[in-house]
């Protein structure tokens with residue numbers, strides 16, 4: 001027999017998870033709409049792919065514990081801003097800022113914090129543009145303001161981040177320095193290729209005169 005209290009906490013957890021799922025859908029739809037509009041208005045297709053995810057309960061639990069917060073869904077909502085995540089993978093470097101500015105100018109989006117790891121890459125070579133935003137989610141009886149972490153990067157940055165994530169996970173201590181330096185060197189070569197591809201795009205598609 002499940003107690004009343006356990007049932008309440010299960011219901012509250014499901015409602016919280018659903019809220020964050022809804023928030024990722026709101027943001028993903030905004031990016032899809034921008035991409036489609038640009039396709040028809042300017043024959044541009046800046047977004048290659050959109051991925052969404054909601055942090056698993058175990059990962060939420062571990063992060064709350066690591067940071068010394070209370071282990072409840074209310075505490076997670078209050079203290080964590082990356083439960084809902086949307087990753088936007090763009091074709092070219094300039095597309096990142098184009099699509100980012102378009103999203104942030106929407107009146108229902110509030111920017112909480114930006115980390116530009118493209119202008120200031122992480123020491124290991126990681127590059128992406130990160131925003132924490134809030135978006136309203138309209139429910140049956142209320143409107144909830146929900147935090148979403150948005151990561152915008154090029155296909156090349158995504159290639160590096162995906163492989164780096166797998167490689168670093170398995171990195172043994174004795175090999176750490178030389179492999180980490182190698183991984184960083186790859187990030188720099190990839191950043192150079194991103195710039196070369198952008199230059200090629202600019203040559204093939206010169207800005208039209210007004």
Ligand code: 0O2
Nearest residue numbers: 055082085115122124126130151160161162163164165166
């Ligand atoms: P997952 O599974 O992708 O969610 P925090 O989020 O608390 O660790 P901060 O400073 O708020 O710290 O976040 P940060 O570092 O700006 O961005 C965190 C997310 O960016 C990570 O989420 C990764 O998705 C990505 N990220 C940041 N640094 C790296 C990196 O060096 N390599 C790779 N591959 N990804 C990175 P999570 O929670 O770690 O994982």
